[in-house]
Amino acid sequence: MERIPILRMGNYLLVTIQVDMHDRLAMQLQEDLTTRIAKDQARGVLIDISALDIVDSFIGRMLADIAGMSRVLDAQTVVVGMQPAVAITLVELGLSLHGVRTALDVERGMKLLEQSIDDQTFATRAHEDDGPGGES
């Protein structure tokens, strides 16, 4: 069965969805991504859906699930390139995609990923400075 290719760019994984996915393909992608995040110790995932002219509740949930699973694996997810007609339809459908960060395109998505990972690292470092007793 075909699989959606996952590219690695430094600390990040990049997925470009260009086909109209049937459900099993979408589930396979979810599985492959989580495996790769763990294997490559990726800090961020960028999913480009600019070629998708429809996102229904199944794909929507897949995206939300990927974001959730990545977070547990300590990676941030950003979905980029949602088409206007798709955005309007998703809102009408009632899908909120909570917990999924979005950006207009790959470039902005990358910036967002870098920013959020920086914030994370900063927070972690500040925590480490406190020391075991909580006092600096």
Added chain:
Amino acid sequence: MATRLPELIRKYQDSLLAEWIAEQRAALSRKLIKESELEEQCSAFLRAVGQGASSGDLTTLDGAAWKDMKELLTTVSRTRGQAGYSPSETAMFVLSFKKPLFTRLGKELPAAEVAAEQWTATVLLDQLGLFTTEMYQRSREEIIARQQQDMLELSTPVVKLWDGVLALPMIGTLDSARTQVVMETLLQRIVETGSAVAILDITGVPTVDTLVAQHLLKTIAAARLMGDDCIISGVRPQIAQTIVHLGVDLGNVTTKATLADAFALALQRTGQTVVRVAAPRRKKPKETGKDRKDQE
């Protein structure tokens, strides 16, 4: 037996024309079209009746023979509508022909035939009258549709305020159709300009009801899905009250009282800032001899 209408109309054309025009002048209280135009249209009508009757069928307006008549009536409807006549006044163009025609039929035909011919005439003229009214309606609808389209396009501009900042000044009452257009226009412009923040300014919106609020929230949700941030500005005290009373949940949508405040916030969010540049040194208004020497 074939109808004698076309033959009679042709034979007594002049007197019928004169009487008919007189009828119309009496029926139309306002003179909104020129005499000459009225005469022209009436003459054309009589010619078209003859042509239509030549098809032999006076009970239906289908068929090539009635094409000219239909075109004439469409023109009459449109011009009368534009002149400001009501649909009834417009239909009177056709219906006022009945009296002169019936009078003539009564005079020229033997008693046994009059009733049948008047019936044929009535059936025909009624159809033509109804057709005229329908054409009137349709041209009205076309005008309204066009005006609506114009208004929609005019009243939903999406303006680029700065790099990455779009503004949507909404003016007038928002209804379902308009909000749809607004939403689609905004999202399209977000893609085109690659902006990160959109300011929805509702200074010019008099009232907000639950439906409008929902539409606004949907627009914001859709923009968010595309990665864009939205700020609502121009919230007047009355609208603030309405929003709270209606229990509308704005969630985490930022609202600002003025467009200026919203713009400042938008700049912040896009990592930009406005800097006051030091005023340039002003040259002395008059050059005295001393200065000129200094410059040498």
Added chain:
Amino acid sequence: MDQVERADALPVRGEIDVVLVRQTVRTWSVQQGFTLVDQTKMVTAASEIARNTVLYGRGGTVRIEALVEGVRKGLRLVFEDQGPGIPDVDLAMRDGYSTKNSLGLGLPGARRLMDDFALASELGHGTTITMKKWKR
């Protein structure tokens, strides 16, 4: 009275069929002259119901009909299955209701995306869902 200009029927038995239904509805809605947003809404609604037909209706069919009423053009989709039927239609049509992988957003969401939506279901006999959208 709606007049059917032309019609076609597709099987809805597996997930590949769901993709085919999406593509077919897309093509037909383009032909009927729908705007991009309306096309997307229809394809998404069709995807939701098609998936339900496969997962819960044990497979069925969809009839696609191009409608004409005077000068108005529209599209009608009729999904039919001989599955177990929907036990509580009111509940299923309520937002947020879900069973496992969710009959959840499918029905009320699809209804919001279409102009007309009618559901008939009989326990043990099957479900028929009729959806219509008119070109604005």
